[in-house]
Amino acid sequence: MAAGSIHSLALRADGSIVSWGNDWYGQVSNTPSATGFTQVAAGAYHSMALRADGSIVSWGNDIDGQVSNIPLGTGFTQVAAGAYHSLALRA
Numbered sequence: 001m002a003a004g005s006i007h008s009l010a011l012r013a014d015g016s017i018v019s020w021g022n023d024w025y026g027q028v029s030n031t032p033s034a035t036g037f038t039q040v041a042a043g044a045y046h047s048m049a050l051r052a053d054g055s056i057v058s059w060g061n062d063i064d065g066q067v068s069n070i071p072l073g074t075g076f077t078q079v080a081a082g083a084y085h086s087l088a089l090r091a
Contacts, residue, residue: 002047003042004043004044004081006024007020016035025045026060028047037049038051041080043060043082043083044083046061048080054090061084063084064084066081071090
């Protein structure tokens with residue numbers, strides 16, 4: 001589970017994501033509908049998820065590049081979201 005300033009995320013057993021709360025910047029309505037996610041993170045107004053292959057998906061407010069500047073590729077093991085920034089750890 002993860003809680004942002006005005007929205008929350010939860011990961012289901014099948015790896016799908018449930019989101020709820022305020023949707024000012026699409027941090028709820030743009031949640032991926034796929035399965036196979038292993039972790040979620042919530043920033044102030046953006047969300048992130050880690051796929052089983054180690055790739056990252058991010059959506060919501062992108063005013064500081066916290067969505068569009070996510071690292072590409074696979075092999076990431078953790079994600080974290082701050083108020084207006086995102087972090088990823090690669091093994």
